[in-house]
Amino acid sequence: MKARAPIRHSADGLGADFRRLWVAQGASSVGAQVGDLALPLLAVVVLGASAGEVGLLGAAKWMPFLLLALPLGVLVDRSRRRRILIVADLARAFLTVVIVGLAVAGVLTLPALVGLVLLLGAFTVAFDVSYQSYLPTVAGRSHLERANGRLQATAAVAQIGGPGMAGLLVQTLTAAWALIAPAATYLVSALALTSISTREHRPVPSGRGALPELREGLRFVRRDRFLIALVGFAAIYNLFAQAITVLFTVHAVRELGLDAGQLGLIFGLGAVGAVAAAASAPAAVRRFGAGSALIACAVAESIALSMLPLVPASWSATVLVAVLAAAFALNGAGTSLSSVVAVTLRQLRTPDKVLGRVNATMRWVSYGVVAIGAAIGGGLGELVGTRAGMAIAGAGVMLTVVWVVLSPLRSIRDPRELVDAGGVSDGGPEAAHPGSSPWGDAVGDAPQVR
16 A cells, blocks of 8 residues: 555544543443453352353353344444433443342342343443444544544543452452442443434435345445454454453462452553553554554554463562553553554444444454353363463464454555545545544544554
């Protein structure tokens, strides 16, 4: 591809409605971080779950992406997206309160927890597909890099405070009562979304059935080599990274002797890398190009996870926390920067009329494999132990680097090249202006999560 000189655009504000969406996403991110630590700890500490059972719980969280992402993509393209977001938030708040109630009453069982986590995952799919499809309506396509940057940075900040908050809440209130926090944040998110005033156009019915529309989204992704490369990047990494994540929680508690507070500190300090990467994303892409940035991210995030099984249990708690926090910081930096680049490229590449289905297709593959990875992680833990299981998955995650280096992603410098190739074809006020760079000018315009 032919590289172009950087093109500048004005530093127009993103508007009050984007800030409301920003608040909603920030609140939801904090709640998700608390829940991601509190739920497996609830299973391990209260229900005595084994590594295989924790893997089953992780699979239940992500299985809805395999089962529901594609049909929900059709629904998102046929509906006003803000309504779906609000319903998803309210449902997640209710289901989380149900888990708390059952646990406090002493009647929560592992099968019941798995079932409730499945339902939570279903509404998370609806929120996730709708949220990324709704953003261009609120922010405008010419500001997507700045909007994604700020949202990613917020999610990274939540990664710093969320696990620490979760660890503190679990230690002081128990794992069950700690889940009140995510329930509250989902309500805050729903309230913020209801205050958005930007008019969302009613989708024009296509006159076709759901299956033809679903196939259209699949074909759009399958025929685009850049979208295929992006989904492969996420799928390979997510498959093996989730296996490691499932095993690490059990390994840290049972083999390394870390408690909930120390785990929260590790994840919180580790997220500092994600914040730093989000802040530097626009400058990194302008200087090195999107392809080089993605290769560097793949190397950093994969090596960091591969290091985890090498940490010996004989080290002191202080050294363990420091080393593990550093590994997660490197991993967070890679995933944060690559998320900003990947999501922005996908949104620029795809017309709005099919964006919901394309986002759903990408999520179906890249997040659907997370459910498989969780099951693989649990199985490896049962068969060979947590340390050996992480080592095997760590070797697998390095395949991410091979994929990105061999893919067409490596040749991208200016993301506008993808738009020029015909990705945004429906024009209109939301189309990217040909004279605007999707990566902004000011270093302060920090792009965010993947």
